[in-house]
Amino acid sequence: MENHKIAIFASGNGTNAVRIITYFQEKYPKQIECSVWSNKTHVPVLDKAEDLGVKVHVFSRKAFSETNEVLQQLKNEGVTFIVLAGFLWLMPKHIIETYPQRVVNIHPSLLPKYGGKGMYGMKVHQAIKRFDEAKTGMTIHYVNEDYDDGEIIFQAACPVIFDDTPKTIARRVHILEHAHYPKVIEKLLLGEKVEHYHVFL
Ligand code: GAR
Secondary structure, eight states: OOOEEEEEEOOSOOHHHHHHHHHHHHHOTTTEEEEEEESOSSOHHHHHHHHTTOEEEEOOHIIIIISSHHHHHHHHHTOOEEEESSOOSOOOHHHHHHSTTOEEEEESSSTTTTOSTTOOHHHHHHHHHHTTOSEEEEEEEEOOSSTTOSOEEEEEEEEOOTTOOHHHHHHHHHHHHHHHHHHHHHHHHHTOOOOOOOOOO
């Protein structure tokens, strides 16, 4: 594994961020360094990252998309790869263009279904329940300038059962996310082919 600095953009609970950080801390303690970047000041992901000894950055909308400030900081820190894990703002063009095929996102549905602006987190699982879907899952994809629209890298599916609630669906999807996101990122960093397959829990 080459040396990499992964910037994890997250604005919520941070369970995926924690999985990614601990996976790389354990497996590649010398080669890979993670940092956490957030647009919110009072979110659990920041405390969790600090507890794991990871540097955190908080930024404003202006610094992120109206100026080059965040991009400049990413460059100054030597960031080589960007991972979105529960981050809801659109990535600005100037960041995507600086990191071609190096910005990935995770989404809690089988895209293109249940994606797009306003479809995130529990809203997705509520819609899955409302429309009585028989299966759901998660998607890892490259990020472009639209919501949940970039090339799909990997998907994993799980069933929805009759007495599921949005909360139990979320729990099942989170299990898939935690199991696969760090490994897919690892393969991308290693330049290995990612098999785009479905898994049924
Ligand atoms: C994850 O389920 C992720 O797929 C979703 O937010 C959750 C964050 O959970 N992302 C989106 O909905 C993006 N459109 P976490 O903070 O516990 O990792």
